[in-house]
Amino acid sequence: MIIKQQLKKISIADIARELHVSKTTVSFILNGRAEEKRIGREVVERVQKFIEEVGYRPNPLAQSLRTGKSNIIALMVEDISNPFFASIARLIEDRAYKNGYKIIYCSTDNDPAKTRDLISMFRERHVDGYIIAPPEGIEDEISALMKAKMPVVLFDRHLNDVKTDLVEIDNMFSTYNATKHLTEQGFKKIAYVTFSSNQSQMLARLDGYNKALEESGYKPFVKEIAFNQNDDLIIGPITAFLKKNKNLDAVFFGTNHVGTCGLQVITDLGIQVPSDLAVVSFDDYNVFKMHSPPVTAISQPIEAIADNVITVLLNRLNTSSQHISSQSIVLKTDLHIRGSSLRAAQ
Incomplete structure (x- = not known):
């Protein structure tokens, strides 16, 4: 039996070998597809009991490669400590979490080089979508994300040469x-x-x-x-x-x-x-x-900005909406x- 101390090293192959089932069977069970693949209840229960005993946690990156989704959204603003951006981030996080997504925040400091590095990091981590208050000079990077069919919503400001979903004020x-x-x-x-x-x-x-x-x-x-x-x-x-x-x-x-x-x-x-x-x-x-x-x-209108931003992005993430024209939402201030x-x- 694989003991719990080996938590960091355990793999799907280890589980399959220990339980005398195929790696494919273990993978389907871990990804919630046991019923779809008509895997017997007794096998499902054995796998679930075993992974609970050993404390197995799937590798998030490997899982995202298998499923095509990480359920993570990147939120990029100039300064996350700024009260304006912090308030919006909090509202977006709450709504995203209720819809099964987690948020990774970062501050760009309005630095295009730093922003490019951060986008590159997020692409390597296979985030599902991007919410960006963009600095100047990252038009090529935004265009590349769009060509890769990654949902991108800009807010607070726009880039003249990039046409994507946008939420801003007048x-x-x-x-x-x-x-x-x-x-x-x-x-x-x-x-x-x-x-x-x-x-x-x-x-x-x-x-x-x-x-x-x-x-x-x-x-x-x-x-x-x-x-x-x-x-x-x-x-x-x-x-x-x-x-x-x-x-x-x-x-x-x-x-x-x-x-x-x-x-x-x-x-x-x-x-x-x-x-x-x-x-x-x-x-x-x-x-x-x-x-x-x-x-x-x-x-x-902080609540309206946050609500529109996450609504537009979730619609892109949860529907086949690549053919739908980009939206430009302009809100009023008081x-x-x-x-x-x-x-x-x-």
Whole structure:
């Protein structure tokens, strides 16, 4: 009898030899196909009892090669610790698990080389599908996945030269609407502080800000900062910008990460909100609600984003839908107006 201490070495061949049955029979039983293959109940029970006694666990990679499915989904975002991505990831994970899939998360840091390496690793592990908030420069890799008939859903931003399933928000209208709110409150010198990026969502947000100011006849004040996870490398440029432009009466932060760093700068410089400087940020966040005064922010529909992303992917995974045209879902945001942007709050 094979003892439990040999757990790591045991194979289907070992089980078959020990029980005097064929490897094929053991494989069918392990893969839940015993009834289909008309394997006797007595044999099934002997195999099941034996594998329970020895603690046998099938090799996931070998199993995926046999069945063609790993029941694993890769979720790739720029920073899994970011509250926006973390919230979406949690919702996707819950829904995926209820449908028999597990999620592997990773952060790309908006680095195309790192993203390529991660995609290569996931392909070697035979994941069933991909959910990606893509950095620039991975068009070829996404196209290769699609040619291999791997389901891919992009979200938060798109790649212009790749046509696949997509879930995103109306970024341009979101910043246009928030900037118009500031102009309607009487603010005229409105700055836009954001990460420097050619990603589709970031360009659309900048376009919305510029469009609203152009309609009002006001001059834009744009400060773009190199993307970095290190807060000090974000705080420094914001500090220099606000010190240089003391005549500003409002500032619009293009992401929640830039926004939280910006609030720290505003506090450190002793700037009063909104009497000295009105504040609006993209991506609502608990920190904004707890700030004094609470910060006006654009709220993305996180539950709707997550629900649409996993629904589209599960449909691709569970049906023969390769012939179906890709979907492009655009969701609306909400502008939560709070004291940081109201003249009346002075």
